[in-house]
Amino acid sequence: MPYFKHHLLTPDEQVLDTLADLVWTVTKEEQRSPLVILSTSGPAYSLRQALEKHRPPGLPSNLMFLPRVLGLAQWLKETPGLRAEGIQKTDLERWYEVYRALSDRPQLSSLLMDSSDASKWSLAKKIIEVCDLLSDATLGVFDEVLESALSDAIAEVYQGASKQIVEVEARIVLAFWENLSSAQDPIVRQRRAMGLRIAELKNANADVQHTNTHFPIIFIQTAQASPGFEKALEQVWQAHASVTAFHHCSLNYSNVALWPECLSEVDDSKPMIQKNRDHFFESGKHLSQSDRRILKAQDFEDAAWQGAGAIEKLLQDGHQHIALIAQDRLVARRMRALLARFGDGLSVHDETGWKLSTTRAAASVMSWMDVVHHPAGPSSVELIDFLKNPYIDWSTFGITHDQASDCLTFLEQRLIEGDVRGTWSGFILALDSDNDETNTLVSIIRKLKNQSNRWQAASNSCLAWLDLLEQDLIDLGMSSSLSQDIAGQQLLASLSPMRLLRHHPMKQVEWLSLLSSMLEDASYIESNPRQSASVTILPLSATRLRRFDAWVMVGCDDTQLPSLSDSPMFLSAQLKKLLGCKTQEAEFIQQAMDLSQLMRSHQHWRMIWQSVGTTGEPRQPSPWLQRLYVRHPELLKDKLEVPTTSYEAMPISQPKPSLPEDFVKPTSISPSAYRALRECPYRYYVTRLLGLKERSGLEAEVDLSLVGKTLHAALYDFYHGLKTQALENDNIYERTKLLKKRLYAISHKHFKPLLEVDGRWLAAWIEWETLIPSWIDWHIQREQSGWVFHDGEKQVSFDLQTRFGDIRVSGFVDRLDIHPQEGVEVIDYKFSSKNSITKKKNNLQDDPQLVIYAKAVNEHDMVNRQPTTTASWISVKEDDSRVEVDDLQSEMKELPAQMIADIESLWGGSPMAASAPDSICQYCQARGICRKGMWS
Ligand code: SF4
Known part of the structure; x- marks a missing residue:
């Protein structure tokens, strides 16, 4: 029997139980398992647990299994007939399309931003985001002649908007929007999926036999989407209600709202808010004082320590699964580091999204790109960085891991001693001697150089560059190590969309920039097993309809709660409103609702705010907390005492060791x-x-020892040459001239390899070149006075x-x-x-x-x-x-x-006292060990 039923659920601590009861009731009434669709899939796991807990006894076998619970986006993707509408463009294809348009019209990108390759990729990304936002806000359901309906809709909004706006940037973006709203783009496709579902339901309605094939649907709406999306979705639900049972569950905040903005649609919300607040403080009194606390932290570090301390205490009190709500992501990350001290018994799961680019796997691949990108070769720092990455399989170079480690230490030392800053020829020059270690290193450098040569093509297709990278990773033995590592697997998978860009030519620098942007964009999903005690780091929005034993929120000050989401570039708040996008005001209302829900539905929580910001600016508790606690301001300044550790000072004295016998x-x-x-x-x-x-770094100042060695070698060659090939010319003028010429030629021969490697030696060469005449004059005087x-x-x-x-x-x-x-x-x-x-x-x-x-x-x-x-x-x-x-x-x-x-x-054992004047100590390598300054 088709019908549409609306349910208002109070998002308190019982809401999941209420929902589970509702699902089972519908199952029994309809004698069919309903399809449960969540507007966001975050609460799916908690809901399945509640369904399992509330499964009624004595169900017939066909209803025993849990109903299917899935997110709305997934359900729309599964729309029958959608595949026949053609293939959706990948994110990368759209990205490339906009990037190419920007590259082909440099004046366009310079109008919007600077026009480096990296900023063009990022600009292209932002343009796509804005265009999708526009599509989501403005496009309706397309159930008939798709292309014309779409172009009509775009034209209508475009005309309306372009009359209202004057900013050139926004006009350019609107022009892009027309091109990014084809049937192969995601938002249009989503609306098309809705259209297909409506059309199918209409057909089913006409055909009575088909009506029974549809499952009852329970849709749980946890948050408001954009007005455009809401309107389109409503049409789908109405169509469903005409063929099957449809239950629409939305959240009613009237019994949990702690601030009037949560009830913006209620005319006089004051009495309700007051009642909820009274209840909030009343219920707090029945619980022990420590269950809900707002902690004031002095600064960043104090906030992290208090946060970690609060989690430790909650765990000790028997709470096993704790949420860490990261209004301040940096503090949450610092807390994660502090929580690592608890060992493997506590698992930490971060849902806030790490960037793949921050993983060691991504850093290793990007360090290979640093090695190959320049035809002359990488800098010494880049080379050493790459060679030290743990993914290289050294057996591909014919050496063991231990031998590789020795070779690398040796190479680093040679590069430092020779002050070689980079280039392939520079590295070979630094290894200019014949022994096993240098021979191994030279063959490694030559292999890398050969691989790098393959990267010097003027242009290649995106796929060809990717093939090149993958071949390199195989040749270096990195491919198999990356595929055994979770981050490595995700990295290799994140690159696969490049395979679709097989006919898209790119310069090497463009492709490298794309690679870096893709890794920056991709998320790293951790996969660590959940232990009996766990901490889940998540944003406030992800807490909707989820239950934890307790939660801790960091960043509860006036600058971070409510938080401002990044406003899309190019669209002013006014234009966003005009186009029907979700406004900042709506975002704040949603956060107030989420926070009310969170504070009311859990009994054990800590909120931490930081009274001093990073630049020393004073901060206050969040305005929401100030308003809520207006009669209890003292409760906003609680403090968790982190136990201090005391250390006994040990005086350091002048070292005076003696040699044992x-x-x-x-x-x-x-x-x-x-x-x-x-x-x-x-x-x-x-x-x-x-x-x-002391281990000098590769970034150390110019070491002149190489110039010294070169000069010694040049002078030795010059004087030995005079012994073996004497100048038979007694004319002093001619002789001087010939000697200068000879010394110049010999010196240049010795300096040439240095100058080819690094232009910094030019100064030393010029200095010596200008001294050659006076050196020869001195030499002539020596000859004349009889010295040989x-x-x-x-x-x-x-x-x-x-x-x-x-x-x-x-x-x-x-x-x-x-x-x-x-x-x-x-x-x-x-x-x-x-x-x-x-x-x-x-x-x-x-x-x-x-x-x-x-x-x-x-x-x-x-x-x-x-x-x-x-x-x-x-x-x-x-x-x-x-x-x-x-x-x-x-x-x-x-x-x-x-x-x-x-x-x-x-x-004989006399004490070897550390004693030297400051003029010597200031250049002493052993200073860090002798600690002069601490005892003198
Ligand atoms: S710094 Fe070096 S030179 Fe100076 S006292 Fe210490 S060990 Fe001796």
Whole structure:
């Protein structure tokens, strides 16, 4: 028997039970299981639980099963005959359509926004949102000649609206709207589904035999949709009521509303509101005081701690399933981190929607895009970021995971040492030596480079770019690891709509931008099993008709409750109203209703508001709470005491470790290690004996050591070349000219690879290039005064006898010159100014590097058995900057005794105190360990 029945349900704590009873009553009356349709599918699970609980005994077998419960959107999608209307455009196809229109008309996108690829994708998205909003608000049901009805409807609204508006942006959007409202677009299709259902019901009405095939329907409306949608839906329900039993359930707030706006359709709502408020406070008195509390938090962190503390207390009180309502999402996220301390026994389920782009899987794929997008190669940071991602299967490179880890540490170190900032040739240059590790790394880099070459096509179809990415993921072994990971599976699935864009050409940069926007847009759905204790994070709107043992709401201050949804771009509030879209006022009313329902239907809850905002601005409790508690303002300032933890202060003192007797002593010491020992014994202990080193980042400042090495190599080649290919030209002018030319050519050969990799070396090259003439002038003077280059880059050493055994002192001398009468000069090149070299000279006792070299050369008669007579530093950074060691002979004589005393004291167990002047401490790597500043 067809009929239309309206039910008004009070959304209190019994509402689900009432609904379940109603469903079973209809089942028994109609002797058929009804179809239960929810306006939003959120309460489906709670309703099924209530139906299970209230199943009447003694039902016949055909009615035993729970009736089908589904959301309205799903029901409309299942409309018979809808498939025959053609295929609905995917979101991506619509997105691409608008994007292409914007790209083809750059003046259009620049009129609306800046015209980078990323902002064009986002603009296209916003235009689609606005157009769908317009369609939803204005389009009716299309049950007959679809295309003409549709174009008539659009023309009508367009004409009406375009007369009223002056903003150029809104006019452009209206023009897009016409193109985004075809039968293949979702809102039009939804209205078409309604039309098909109405048409089918009309046919059934005419054919009595068909009438019985329709199930009774129970529609549960939990919130108001847009006026346009409501109107269209009403037509569908009326048609249903003409062939079958139809029950329309809506919520009646007159017994739960706590604010007058919830009853906007009632003429005089005051008495009802007063009665509800009295009841609210009255029922609170019967319960223990702590069941409903409004907590005042000082700031963000306090809000999160109080929120987590409130959940902990509720769990201890025996509540198992708790809702965390995230008016303030950031506080909710922070609380989630705090709740992790409770371990696996408490499961947390976030329904507020994580972005897929925040997952490790998405970050890994995007880091691969960073590696391939530039033909010259990625930056060092990008390369290392990618190689450290856990999805790579290193067996595809022929190495184990542990070997890969060692290789990466080595590569990072080489990139830092060489100050290589990026590019494929830069990486290969940094690995310029022949050993197993560098060979493995070079083959990895070459493989990545080959893969990157495939990405350098001018244009490809969207599908072809996707195929390329998928092939890369297979080649890198990432594909199988991603498919074993929940986020990875969702990521691969989220990319599949790209397969439909097989004939849509895109530049690489456009496609990368689309990929990034798609990942930014896609939601990550967690899948963790619900434990016996759980916390569900959800927005206020998702609490309708849902029941929890208790709830906690964060963000209950005047800036976040009620919350403002993002208003669509381009449409002013006035235009929205004119077009029949849902207004902000309607959104506020809905939130007031949701909050009333939530506060009245649960006995145990905490609401937390923050009295100081992030920028220090004062905040108040939500105006709704202030109005509700106007006679009880003290209840708005409750506080949950979070137990404090006290710590005992432990003073830190100057470190002075001693070496244990069984410490394995080093058998050699370099000049720089000895300098470290002299400057600060503790620093020597940390950096040289324990081998601890600060890990520099790839973003560190320019390291000039590579320039120094390059200059050493160039000068060595130049001087050796003069020995093997002497310049046979005695004309001083000609000779000078030829020498300059030769040094320039050799230097350029050494600098060239650096300059190709990174333009920052240009400054160093220009600096040296301008110094070449004065260097050659100095060289000519040396030649004329009889000095001859003998050798360079030579290892030299001598032994010291200590009471603990011999120790070898060794290092590399930069250059040895010889003079027939004056003997041998030991030279050290310095890439620093004359001033700093002079400081070195004055600090010879603590930094006797040159004296060590001179002594080593002297002891071994290395240079034609001639004695070392001079030692000097020469700056390769400034003209004419040679600084000589004073009284070298006595320095060489005194050096061994000083070194032996220092080393014996150390090996003998003397304390290695952290002691150095601030000028040294400020560059010390060990400062974080010695903690100077905390004890000095
Ligand atoms: S910070 Fe200063 S005192 Fe501390 S280890 Fe370094 S050099 Fe020595």
